[in-house]
Amino acid sequence: MPKSKNRYNKGYKVLKFLDISEKYGKITYGYPFEKYDVNEHYRGLPKYDFSTCIGCAACGIACPPNAITIKFNEDKSKLIWEFDCGRCIFCGRCDEVCPTTAIRLSEEFELATKFDKSSLIQRGELDSQYCTKCKKAFSTKRLVQYSYERLSKAMLDEKRLQEAKSYLQICPECKEKIASTNITKGEEMEIR
Numbered sequence: 001m002p003k004s005k006n007r008y009n010k011g012y013k014v015l016k017f018l019d020i021s022e023k024y025g026k027i028t029y030g031y032p033f034e035k036y037d038v039n040e041h042y043r044g045l046p047k048y049d050f051s052t053c054i055g056c057a058a059c060g061i062a063c064p065p066n067a068i069t070i071k072f073n074e075d076k077s078k079l080i081w082e083f084d085c086g087r088c089i090f091c092g093r094c095d096e097v098c099p100t101t102a103i104r105l106s107e108e109f110e111l112a113t114k115f116d117k118s119s120l121i122q123r124g125e126l127d128s129q130y131c132t133k134c135k136k137a138f139s140t141k142r143l144v145q146y147s148y149e150r151l152s153k154a155m156l157d158e159k160r161l162q163e164a165k166s167y168l169q170i171c172p173e174c175k176e177k178i179a180s181t182n183i184t185k186g187e188e189m190e191i192r
């Protein structure tokens with residue numbers, strides 16, 4: 001192709017590009033020099049709010065890659081809630097199942113870290129609830145309180161409410177034992 005024709009073609013393309021820019025406006029972003037606004041449904045870093053967590057473990061059960069672990073510490077005095085961003089796939093299951101919105105997906109997407117990986121971890125320690133029968137730690141005080149408050153709204157009479165409260169403080173194994181003993185005796189369930 002002759003040189004002059006080639007130059008003409010290039011000039012034409014630039015003019016065409018300017019026409020398109022004028023028609024559609026600016027469609028690129030200045031990120032990282034400008035803030036990048038993500039879509040409202042964007043699934044960014046899950047953020048944990050310890051103050052509203054009740055330690056129900058729903059998020060840990062729902063989390064596919066086990067990015068959330070929930071287990072008792074060595075002396076069982078605390079339930080340790082821990083999130084490891086390095087394992088998270090941002091599926092949003094934790095956000096969906098949390099009854100208190102203690103974990104919500106945020107808009108944060110700048111998660112790179114160089115050496116200090118502690119910024120990838122979020123953690124909470126909840127006081128354990130001990131079984132009133134066998135004294136074993138089986139839940140958290142917050143979860144028992146939360147369940148009690150929910151029951152209080154169920155308009156139970158005071159006697160039934162107190163029975164339910166006592167029942168909430170008994171571990172599943174002891175509940176089973178009480179139930180089977182009462183069934184053997186042919187009595188109504190006695191939980192006090």
Ligand code: SF4
Pocket residue numbers: 046059062063064065066067068083087088089090091092093094095
């Ligand atoms: S977003 Fe998904 S992978 Fe990440 S912590 Fe929540 S449930 Fe787990």
Ligand code: SF4
Pocket residue numbers: 052053054055056057058059060081097098099100101102103
């Ligand atoms: S589901 Fe919510 S309240 Fe339950 S342990 Fe997870 S963050 Fe805490």
